[in-house]
Amino acid sequence: MTEAAGHVPVLAGPVMRLLAAGPGQTAVDLTAGRGGHAELLARAVGRDGRILLVDRDPANLAFARDRLTGLPPDGRPAIDARHASFGAIERLAASVGTGASPVWAADAVLADLGFASTQMDDPARGFSFQSDGPLDMRLDPTQGETAADLVARLPEAELADAIYQFGEDPFARRIARTLVERRSRAPIASTADLAAAVMAAYGPRARQSRMHPATRTFMALRILVNDELRALDHLLAAIERGSRAVTQGAHTWLRPGARIAIIAFHSLEDRRVKHAFADWERAGLGTRLTRKPVEADESEIRANPRARSAKLRAFQIAAESVAAR
Numbered sequence: 608m609t610e611a612a613g614h615v616p617v618l619a620g621p622v623m624r625l626l627a628a629g630p631g632q633t634a635v636d637l638t639a640g641r642g643g644h645a646e647l648l649a650r651a652v653g654r655d656g657r658i659l660l661v662d663r664d665p666a667n668l669a670f671a672r673d674r675l676t677g678l679p680p681d682g683r684p685a686i687d688a689r690h691a692s693f694g695a696i697e698r699l700a701a702s703v704g705t706g707a708s709p710v711w712a713a714d715a716v717l718a719d720l721g722f723a724s725t726q727m728d729d730p731a732r733g734f735s736f737q738s739d740g741p742l743d744m745r746l747d748p749t750q751g752e753t754a755a756d757l758v759a760r761l762p763e764a765e766l767a768d769a770i771y772q773f774g775e776d777p778f779a780r781r782i783a784r785t786l787v788e789r790r791s792r793a794p795i796a797s798t799a800d801l802a803a804a805v806m807a808a809y810g811p812r813a814r815q816s817r818m819h820p821a822t823r824t825f826m827a828l829r830i831l832v833n834d835e836l837r838a839l840d841h842l843l844a845a846i847e848r849g850s851r852a853v854t855q856g857a858h859t860w861l862r863p864g865a866r867i868a869i870i871a872f873h874s875l876e877d878r879r880v881k882h883a884f885a886d887w888e889r890a891g892l893g894t895r896l897t898r899k900p901v902e903a904d905e906s907e908i909r910a911n912p913r914a915r916s917a918k919l920r921a922f923q924i925a926a927e928s929v930a931a932r
Contacts, residue, residue, distance in 0.1 A: 616643030642671030694841030774827030
C-alpha cells in the first residue's frame with residue numbers, strides 16, 4: 608500500500624482486527640495522513656457506512672479525501688473531511704450528521720500519532736536532520752510558530768526544560784546553552800543549523816551515542832511546536848466524556864460498544880494512553896482490548912523501519928448504560 612500515497616500505514620492488520628469495523632458503521636480516522644488506514648476502514652464500512660477524516664495537514668487531508676473518493680461507487684461510504692486537530696473531535700462530531708442525516712456517532716475511532724513519511728522526507732517541512740531545510744516542523748504549515756521561531760525567542764531555561772521533558776535528553780541544559788549562544792551570533796534557521804548546534808553541545812560524546820545526537824532535540828521541538836501532548840490529552844478527555852455519557856444512556860459522539868485504537872510512537876504518548884485505558888476499565892467505562900501494546904513484527908519492520916517504535920493499544924467502551932445492566 609505504498610503506490611502514489613508515498614506512505615505505508617503502520618500495523619494495518621492489527622488495527623483493522625481490533626477496530627472490527629463492519630458494513631454500515633461510522634468510522635473516524637483522526638489522523639488521516641495519506642489515507643492508508645482510512646481506505647481500509649472505508650472498504651470495511653462500505654457504501655452504507657460513513658467515514659470522517661481529520662488531519663492538521665491540509666495537503667495530506669486533501670490527498671486522503673481524494674483517495675477515498677476514488678473508490679468504486681458501489682463500495683464507497685459517505686465521506687466527510689475536516690482540517691483540524693484530533694483534539695477537537697467533540698466539536699467536529701457536533702458539526703456532522705445534521706439535517707436529514709441520522710444522529711451521528713462513531714463505531715470505530717483511530718488515532719495514529721505518528722506523522723506521514725511524506726512529511727518526514729520533505730526537507731521543506733523541517734522534521735528531519737537527514738536533509739537540510741527550513742526549521743519549520745509544523746504539522747499544519749498554515750498556522751502557528753515554527754521551530755525556528757521558538758528556538759529564537761524562548762529563554763534558555765524553557766528550551767532546556769522542553770528538550771529534557773519532551774526529548775528526554777540528559778544533555779538538555781548543555782544543548783539549550785549552545786543554542787542560546789549560537790543564536791546570539793546568527794539565527795538558527797535550518798535543520799542543519801540545529802543539528803550542528805546539538806553536535807557541538809554533545810562534543811566528543813557524539814561519537815559514543817547510539818542514535819544521532821540531534822534525534823531527541825528534533826522530537827522535543829516537534830512536540831512543542833505542535834502541542835502534541837496537549838492534543839492527546841484533549842482526545843483522551845473527549846473519549847472519557849463520551850464513554851461516561853454512554854454508561855448514563857445519553858447520546859454522545861461515541862456509539863455504545865465503540866472501539867478506539869491509538870498508535871503511539873514514544874513513551875510520553877504511550878504512557879498517557881496506557882494509563883487512561885486502565886483507569887477507564889477500572890471505572891467501568893469499558894474494556895481494554897490490549898493488555899500489552901501490539902507492536903510490529905520483524906517482517907513489517909523490514910518492510911517499514913519506521914514501524915519499529917509503534918505501539919498500538921485498543922479499548923472498547925461499554926455496550927450499554929449502567930441503568931440497562
